[in-house]
Amino acid sequence: MLEINKIHQGDCMDLIKEIKDNSINLVVTDPPYNIGWKYKAYNDNRKDYIEWCIKWCIEIIPKLKSNGIICLINYPENNNLIYQRLLNFFKFVQQLVWCYNTNIGHSKRKYTRSYRTILVLSKGDNYTFNPILQEYKNPTDPRIKERISNGSKGVTHYDVLNINLCKNVSKSKKNNGINQLPDKLVNFLIKSYSNKGDLILDPFVGNGTVFNQSIYLKRNSIGIDINKYQEVSVNSSQG
Numbered sequence: 001m002l003e004i005n006k007i008h009q010g011d012c013m014d015l016i017k018e019i020k021d022n023s024i025n026l027v028v029t030d031p032p033y034n035i036g037w038k039y040k041a042y043n044d045n046r047k048d049y050i051e052w053c054i055k056w057c058i059e060i061i062p063k064l065k066s067n068g069i070i071c072l073i074n075y076p077e078n079n080n081l082i083y084q085r086l087l088n089f090f091k092f093v094q095q096l097v098w099c100y101n102t103n104i105g106h107s108k109r110k111y112t113r114s115y116r117t118i119l120v121l122s123k124g125d126n127y128t129f130n131p132i133l134q135e136y137k138n139p140t141d142p143r144i145k146e147r148i149s150n151g152s153k154g155v156t157h158y159d160v161l162n163i164n165l166c167k168n169v170s171k172s173k174k175n176n177g178i179n180q181l182p183d184k185l186v187n188f189l190i191k192s193y194s195n196k197g198d199l200i201l202d203p204f205v206g207n208g209t210v211f212n213q214s215i216y217l218k219r220n221s222i223g224i225d226i227n228k229y230q231e232v233s234v235n236s237s238q239g
């Protein structure tokens, strides 16, 4: 059995099998995006990418509790294909959009990519959901102004999240942090779809963002990565 509150080195396709059945409340993960990144032990350029994603998702199913949720962060074109295939195994909850500012990746042939999607799927109907209020994006709209003046706290629920990338200058950036998720995004997903004491899995833990935020938010966690994880202290920031 894989030890809890530990990051394990190995191929997640093998190590997921070693997790106790029916023990995981939430999976939050961004696998390699199949765009040729160099991840030391892994060549991020698979011909069978979507098939591979489906395979490890299927390995996760028996490990999830009946009210478990899986949040898959990826580019929309990948998530759209993954979504089609996973509907045979999971129930669709929703697709969130994570938008970020970026000054890289410009092309003369297309618009600059500045969002990813988060495919939220559940194993059963009774999944955990703790909706998080966010500030109105249009506080100057007369109807919203009126709502606020009538006592509304100026917040509502959105499925589009505007959260900055974890940049090289971010406080929480790890030295080896390629493709490091922002703490704020991970924090949002963990709080939304789990409770204190729950067990959270990230089978592609990278710099440990999901693992560290899980511990910070008083959840338990299992991290897996094919590369050696460089121990970092539990992160209490959201920057």
Ligand SMILES: C[S@@+](CC[C@H](N)C(=O)[O-])C[C@H]1O[C@@H](n2cnc3c(N)ncnc32)[C@H](O)[C@@H]1O
Pocket: 010, 011, 012, 013, 029, 030, 031, 032, 033, 039, 042, 177, 178, 179, 180, 181, 182, 203, 204, 205, 206, 207, 208, 209, 210, 224, 225, 226, 227
């Ligand atoms: C997009 S990065 C994850 C970044 C992470 N969310 C963070 O915030 O730092 C993908 C990770 O998947 C790992 N990886 C690639 N293939 C793997 C496999 N078969 N099993 C486990 N980890 C793998 C890579 O080493 C890399 O760290």
